Amino acid sequence: MIRVESITMHEFRGIRDLTLDFKEKSFAICGPNGTGKSGVVDALEFALTGNVSRLSGEGRGDVSLKQHGPHVDRRNDPDKARVTVRVTIPSLSKTVDIERSLKNPATAQVVPADPAVLEVLRQVEAHPEIVLSRRELIRYVLATPGKRAEEVQALLHLDQVEQVRVGLQKIANACERQLVPLGTAVTLARENLLRALGISELVKEKVLATANAQRMSLSLPALMDLTETTSLKDGMATPGPAQPQRIPKAQTLADIRATREDLAEIGSDDTMKRVVEVSADLNVLIGDPAVAASVKREAFFTTGMELVEARACPFCDIPWDLGELKKHIQAKIDHLKEVSRKRRAAETKIAPLITTLRKVQAAINTVVGYAALATPPLALKAAHEYGVQCGSAIERLNALLPLAETIKVLANVPIIPQTILDDIRELEQVVAALPEPTKQDAAREWLVVAQERLEIWRDAMRKHKVAKDQALRTRQISDIYAAASDKVLAGIYADVEKDFASLYGFINRDDEDKFKAQLIPSLGKLGFDVDFYGRGFFPPGAYHSEGHQDGMGLCLYLALMKHLQGGNFIFSVLDDVLMSVDAGHRREVCALLKKEFPNTQFIMTTHDPIWLRHMRTEGIIGGRSAVHFRNWSVDLGPTRWDARDVWTEIADDLKDSDVRAAASLLRHYLEYESAELCHRLRAPVEFRGDAQYQLGELLPPAITRMRELYSRAKKAGNSWNQREIIEQLSAREHEFAKLAEASNAEQWQVNVAVHYNFWDNLGKEDFAPVVKAFHDLLGGFTCTDCGEYLRVSPEREVAESIRCECGKTMINLRKKSE
Amino acid sequence: MTTSTILERTSDVPAQVFEKFLQALRDAGGSAELVARLRKTLLEDKKFTERALREAVLPEEPLP
Numbered sequence: 001m002i003r004v005e006s007i008t009m010h011e012f013r014g015i016r017d018l019t020l021d022f023k024e025k026s027f028a029i030c031g032p033n034g035t036g037k038s039g040v041v042d043a044l045e046f047a048l049t050g051n052v053s054r055l056s057g058e059g060r061g062d063v064s065l066k067q068h069g070p071h072v073d074r075r076n077d078p079d080k081a082r083v084t085v086r087v088t089i090p091s092l093s094k095t096v097d098i099e100r101s102l103k104n105p106a107t108a109q110v111v112p113a114d115p116a117v118l119e120v121l122r123q124v125e126a127h128p129e130i131v132l133s134r135r136e137l138i139r140y141v142l143a144t145p146g147k148r149a150e151e152v153q154a155l156l157h158l159d160q161v162e163q164v165r166v167g168l169q170k171i172a173n174a175c176e177r178q179l180v181p182l183g184t185a186v187t188l189a190r191e192n193l194l195r196a197l198g199i200s201e202l203v204k205e206k207v208l209a210t211a212n213a214q215r216m217s218l219s220l221p222a223l224m225d226l227t228e229t230t231s232l233k234d235g236m237a238t239p240g241p242a243q244p245q246r247i248p249k250a251q252t253l254a255d256i257r258a259t260r261e262d263l264a265e266i267g268s269d270d271t272m273k274r275v276v277e278v279s280a281d282l283n284v285l286i287g288d289p290a291v292a293a294s295v296k297r298e299a300f301f302t303t304g305m306e307l308v309e310a311r312a313c314p315f316c317d318i319p320w321d322l323g324e325l326k327k328h329i330q331a332k333i334d335h336l337k338e339v340s341r342k343r344r345a346a347e348t349k350i351a352p353l354i355t356t357l358r359k360v361q362a363a364i365n366t367v368v369g370y371a372a373l374a375t376p377p378l379a380l381k382a383a384h385e386y387g388v389q390c391g392s393a394i395e396r397l398n399a400l401l402p403l404a405e406t407i408k409v410l411a412n413v414p415i416i417p418q419t420i421l422d423d424i425r426e427l428e429q430v431v432a433a434l435p436e437p438t439k440q441d442a443a444r445e446w447l448v449v450a451q452e453r454l455e456i457w458r459d460a461m462r463k464h465k466v467a468k469d470q471a472l473r474t475r476q477i478s479d480i481y482a483a484a485s486d487k488v489l490a491g492i493y494a495d496v497e498k499d500f501a502s503l504y505g506f507i508n509r510d511d512e513d514k515f516k517a518q519l520i521p522s523l524g525k526l527g528f529d530v531d532f533y534g535r536g537f538f539p540p541g542a543y544h545s546e547g548h549q550d551g552m553g554l555c556l557y558l559a560l561m562k563h564l565q566g567g568n569f570i571f572s573v574l575d576d577v578l579m580s581v582d583a584g585h586r587r588e589v590c591a592l593l594k595k596e597f598p599n600t601q602f603i604m605t606t607h608d609p610i611w612l613r614h615m616r617t618e619g620i621i622g623g624r625s626a627v628h629f630r631n632w633s634v635d636l637g638p639t640r641w642d643a644r645d646v647w648t649e650i651a652d653d654l655k656d657s658d659v660r661a662a663a664s665l666l667r668h669y670l671e672y673e674s675a676e677l678c679h680r681l682r683a684p685v686e687f688r689g690d691a692q693y694q695l696g697e698l699l700p701p702a703i704t705r706m707r708e709l710y711s712r713a714k715k716a717g718n719s720w721n722q723r724e725i726i727e728q729l730s731a732r733e734h735e736f737a738k739l740a741e742a743s744n745a746e747q748w749q750v751n752v753a754v755h756y757n758f759w760d761n762l763g764k765e766d767f768a769p770v771v772k773a774f775h776d777l778l779g780g781f782t783c784t785d786c787g788e789y790l791r792v793s794p795e796r797e798v799a800e801s802i803r804c805e806c807g808k809t810m811i812n813l814r815k816k817s818e
Numbered sequence: 819m820t821t822s823t824i825l826e827r828t829s830d831v832p833a834q835v836f837e838k839f840l841q842a843l844r845d846a847g848g849s850a851e852l853v854a855r856l857r858k859t860l861l862e863d864k865k866f867t868e869r870a871l872r873e874a875v876l877p878e879e880p881l882p
Contacts, residue, residue, distance in 0.1 A: 160866050164866050166868075167866065167868040167872075168875070171868065171876070477848070477875055480842045480843050480846055483842065488834050492831060564831070
C-alpha cells in the first residue's frame, strides 16, 4: 500500500527532534537498550494509525497515549508532540505527507488529501499489524488456542467475523432461553386440562370420548374430530347475564387436591435442600463487592460496546480512539466472564424452583377464582396474598439482582403459611357442602371448564411453537455461519500453515528443513502444533527453544501478512523481534526477507550490532540505510553514531575547552567504527569471549589489515601485468600509511591502555590535531566516491576483492594463477 | 491503478466469510428475504452488532 520516505519526530515519547531518511528502502535502527529505538517505532505507528499499541490495550494500566505519548517535559503540551511521515503510494504514483499531533491523535493532516489517497491511508490505518514487536510475536506462538485464535483473527482483521459469530450465537441462545418458561406454561396448562378432562393422556380419541359423554347429557351432537379450532362446548347455550356463574363442584374439589399437592412439593425437603444450595452459591457471589458491582455493570458494558461505533463521543463530540476504547471496554467484559459463569450456574439451579412457584401460583389463582363464585363469596385473603407473593418471588428469582434480595426471597420459598392451608380448607368445606348438581348442570360445568383450559393450553402451545421455530431458525443460522466461517478460515489456515512451514524451514534449513506445522481451527479456537525433528507434533513451547519460538512467531506473522495483504505487503516494522534467535539463524532470517519479500520495505530495530551487519552483508539494507543510536538522555533524546554529528560534537566540546568530553566521545566513536572496519575488512582480532573490545585491540588490526590488502592487491595486479592499477594502489597505500602514521594508532598494539587515557590530560590545542589525525585516518578506509567504508568480498572463504557500497571502488585481490 | 483495484487485491477475509455464509444459508433453504436482509446488514451496511443481526434475522417478530 505505502512506502515510507522519511519520518520527523518532535517531542514524541523519548525523542526531542529527530529526522530519519528511509528513502523508501529497508532501514535498520540499532542501539543499546533505552536509546530510543522503540520511540521511532511508536512514532511510525502513530503517524500511520493514530495509535501506539505499546500505550494502549490490555495490561497497560494507567498509561495512555494522550497523557504519556508526549516527551515527559511536554506532557502538558500534547500539541507540541508531532510526527510527520512522508510516504509514497506506488499504486497512485503519489508522495503524501501525513502529520499528526498528540493533541488530536485521531485526525491526521494529509497533503494532498484527495479521495484516492485518503482511501489508501484509511486501509493503512485499519492495518496496525504492520508493526510487529516481540511481545506480540510471541503471543501467536505461546498463547492458548482460544487466545491465539483471537490474536490471529485480529491480525487477519477477522474481528468482524468473530463479532458476527458471537452475535448470532447470542440471538440463538436468547431464543432458546425463552423456551424454558414457555415450556413450563405448556406443562402447567396440560396438567390443568387433563385434570379438568379427567383423563391421564392428552390424545384426541380420549378427549373426544370424554367430551362427547358430557355432550350426550346435554343432547348435543357428538364431536367427530378435534382440530385446532374445535370447541368442546360447541352448540351449548350461552348462560344469560342474569344467571350467576356456579362453582363446578367436582372440578373445584379436584383442583383443591392438586393445589395441596403443589404446596406439599414446594414445602418438601427437596425444595429446602435446593434453596440452601442456591443461597450458598449466591452468598459466594455477594461476598465480593467488586464482583457484585461488576455483575450489575455487565449489561451496561455489553450495550455500550454495541453502541460505540462512531469516532467521537455522542455526548460531547470529542473524538476518541475507537480501537483503544473498544479494547478498554472489552477488557472489562472479559473480566466479567467468570462472574457470568457463576451466575449462570446459580440460574440453572434456581430454574426448578421458579417452575414449582409458577405451578403453585397458577393453582392458588384457580382456587381463589372458585372462592369468588361462592355464596357469599369467600375472600381467601391469605391465599390471594400468597399467590401475589409467588408472582413477586418468580420475578425476583428471574432477575437475580440484587443478590441480597434474592437470597432473602429464596429463604421464604419453602415456607407455607398455615393461613393458606386454612383458606383452602374453608373453601373445600363450602364446596363439599354444595348440593350435587344435576347431570345436565354437571355436564355444562364440565364443558365450560374443559373448553377454558383447552384454550389456555392451545395458547401456550402456540406461543411455545413460535418460540421453538425462532429458536430452531436462529440456531440453524448460527450453525450455518459457524460452519461457513470455519470452512473459509480452515482454507486460509491451510495456506498460512503451508507458507509458515516453508518460511520456518528456510531459516532452519540446517537441521529442520523437513519441518511441518499444523494450524487446527475449531469453534473460535486455533490449535498450533509443530513437528519436532520427526518425533511428532507438539505445542511450540513444548520442546523448541526460545530462539526457535521467536523464529516461528516471525514466520507465522509473515505467512499471515502474505495471505492478508498479498502484493500489498510492501511495508512492515519489526521491533526487536528476534531477540532470542542466535546469530546464524538471524543471517538466515535476512536471507529469507530478501528472497521472499523483495518488495517489502522493512524498518527493523535491534540492539545487536552483529545483526545489523548481517542485514548489510545479506543486502537487506544498504550501507547508508541504518542509524546507530549511541545513547539517550531525557534532555536530548537519542544521539546517533553519525559521522557528521560526532565530529561536530567533538568540535563543539573543544570550542568549550572540554577536552575530557571530546576525548571520551572520540574514544567511543573510534571503538564503534573500528569494530565495523575489522568486520568489513575481515581483520584478524584477538578473540574475547565477552566481546568487550577496547580501541587498542581493534584499530591497529584494521590498519594492519588494510595495508596487507593493498599489498595483496598490488601482487595480484602484478600477476595480471596491470601497471596503471599498481601505480594507483601504491599511491593509495602510501597515502594510507601517512594517515596511519599521523594518528600514531598502531603504537597502541604495544600498550592498549596508555594512549587514549592520556588524551584527557591534553590541552585543547594539543588535542585538536589528534582529532584531525583520526578523522583523516577513518577517511582512508572509505571509498572516495560514496564515502562508505570499504569491505572485503566475499564475507567468507577466499578474499577476492575490496569493494564499496556504490560499486565505484573495486580492487582485485586474486592473482592470475588463482 | 485505481483505488478499487487496490482494495480488491487486499484479501478481505470477512467478506469471503459472509459470502460463503449467505450461499450456505440459501442452500439450506433460507428464505430469499432473510438472505437479502443479512446481505444488506453484513456486506452493504457493514453492521455487525447483535442488535443489527437480530433485526435481520427476526424482523418485526418480537419474541413471544
